[in-house]
Amino acid sequence: MNKLTESNAARSAAIIILITFVARCFIAAYTGLGIGESYYFRGALNFDLSYFDQPPLFFWLSGISVKIFGLNNFGLRFPAVLLFAGTSWLMFLVTKKIFTAKAGFWAVVTMNLSAVFTVAIACWFQPDAPLMFFWMLATYYIVQLMVSPGAEKSEATRYSRKTWLLWLGVGVSMGFATLSKYHVLFLFAGVFLFVVTNKSQRHWLRHPGPYLAVLITIIMAFPVLWWNAHNGWVSFIFQGSRAGANTEHFKLHFDWFFRSIGGQAAFLLPWIWFPIVRQLYISYKLRKQLLAYSFTFWMAILPIVFFTMVTLWSNLQFHFHWQAPGYMMMFIPLGFAIDKSLSSGDKRARLNCRWVSFSVYFTIITIGVLGTHMVTGFWQWYGPKWIVYQLHKDNNDPTIQGVDYTDIKTRFDKEGWTNNPNVFIGTPRWWLTGKVDWALKGTKDIMVFNSDPRNLAFMVEPKKLLGKDAIIISDQEQQDVNADAKPFFDSVTQLPDINIVRSGRVEYRLQVFYGKNFHVPADKRMDLPLYRQLIGLPPFGK
Structure with missing residues (x-):
């Protein structure tokens, strides 16, 4: 690569974005869907104004995509891959406006090297990709209004045509972000705190523009509000x-708290997380000296602190990506810091070159190894097995959860269940329902025999299944099948397991049961949304 300059930084960033876009297209096409992706998949086939646990935009986008590319992994994931390419370009533009073009290039590079961004957000069928894109698009417009050079004098031009158009763009962008994920609340709050803490920007509180943007956002959020009002x-x-x-008794859990911090570091990669946290501190220190630092600080701090502090009393488990919008904003000053360091020509510049080189090699090698193993399972044959099993219970390879359970379809075809209209599917867990549903590509009605069916409670009308039989698939949870599924049938009989095979090796087994004559249980089961629906009540509520 030629020496990076202000004049060629945009071209260099575009090349990086194009290369990573193509690479992610291959990842999207050839790796299996994870648990969350499989669970969400049926929503892309069932258009609705909104959904149980997420706003609707990513469902709508993938619903359109599968009509173009087909009902396959690539079709579901392509909107995420495309949107993240757009997010990366917006990252360059925003960083260029408030710092330099070279800083923008390094912001793009480091964001694309960070583990949680480069695959999970940039490639998977999740609501995060549209959230990040429209968050950055709103940021791009807000920066032109409040942060870019000359923003200290923004009061002089606040009624210009350009200003009104920018506020219109802010409103539409925030509207789409609201249709993406509820994290958008932190975007609103961050902008508000930036305005009230900077005297030169407080005049916006008296300007109709921000209120117009909020009004547009609320109007665009109407599908989410309407659906929730009726559910x-x-x-x-x-x-x-x-x-x-x-729990009923409030208690602080420092183990959850430190697990959250460690998980965030691991998801970002520790050697990227530490510089980002340092930039958060620097932005705090310099927030009164430069609008750019004040803006990035307030846009970053709220989601990072909120979702970290919540873990003191709430077990968020492994949702370490919920802080991601805040961390994304920190790539902006990090890019500027890297550019300054590399331009210094001293020992620190050499260290940064090695840091960048190591990050590039690590990301490429890790993605290559994990992606190849997920598809082929080669590590089971050639790698030390303790690495595969060390952090996972029951001696199972955790990457098998990212493999499509196509053996389920094979078994259904063999038994004649696929084309039998009198057979539907059931499972005792929402996440397993998604894996089974994706294996059958949504061709069968599916039920969750559990108190936590989530979005799947709204996908199928259970009353139309009365009198039919069910194939119940369990992940070694026979006790739950007996307790929560058996009461809905005349009889439940266990059948031979389904073996999940990868490269000729059986790596997972799923239990199979046959439930005969689906009906309303004799005993009340108000704890189960499915029972509530069968007796004419909403699935959730008292």
Whole structure:
């Protein structure tokens, strides 16, 4: 690569974005869907104004995509891959406006090297890709209004045609972000705190522009509000409950807290996480000296602190990516810091070159090894097995969860269940339902025999299944099948397991049961949304 300059930085960033876009297209096409992706998949086939645990935009986008590319892994994931390429370009533009073009290039590079961004957000069928894109698009417009050079004098031009168009762009961008994920609340709050803490920007509180943007956002959020109003506000209740205490007696859990911090570091990669946290501190220190640092600080701090502090009393488990919008904003000053260091020509510049080189090699090698193993399972044959099993229970390879369970389809075809209209599917867990549903490409009605069916409670009308039989698939949870599924049938008989095979090796086994004559249980089971639906009540509520 030629020496990076202000004049060629845009071209260099575009090349990086193009290369990573093509690489992610291959990852999207040839790796299996994870648990969350499989669970979400049916939503892309069932258009609705909104959904139980997420706003609708990523469902809508992938619903369109599969009509173009077919019902396959690439079709579901292509919108995420495309949107993240756009996010990367917006990252360059925003960083260029408030710092330099070279800083923008390094911001793009480091974001694309960070583990959680480069695959999970940039490639998987999740709501994060549209959230990040429209968050950055809103940021691009806000920066032109409040942060870029001359923003200290923005009051002089606040009624210009360009200003009104920029506020219109902010409103539309935030509207799409609201349709993506509820994290957009931190975008609103961050902009507000930036305005009120900077005297030169407080005049916007008296300008109609911000209120117009909020109004546009609310109007665009109408599908989410309408759907929730007609479904007991279950989406807001579900997401809000995750920030509450998980037990009746409030107790601080420092183990959850430190697990969250460690998980965030691991998801970003520790050698990228530490510089980002340092930039957060630097942005705090310099927030009163330069608008750019004040802006990036307030846009970053809220999601990072909120979702970390919540873990003191709420078990968010392994959702370490919830802080990602905040970390994304820190790549902006990090890019500027890297550019300054590399331009210094001293020992620090050499260290940064090695740091960047190591990050590039590590990311490429890790993605290559993990991706190849997920598809082929080669490590089971040639690698030290303790690495595969060390962090996973029951001696199972955790990457098998990212493999499509196509053996389920093979078994269904063999038994004649696939084309039998009197047979539907059931499982005792929402996540397993997704894996089974994706294996059969949504061709069979599917039920969750559990108190936590999530979005799947709204995908199929259970009353139309009365009198039919069910194939119940379990992940070694026979006790739950007996307790929660058996009461809905005249009889439940266990059949031979389904073996999940990768490269000729059996790596996982799923239990199979046959439930005969689906009906309303004799005993009340108000704890099960499925029972509530069968007796004419909403799936959730008292």
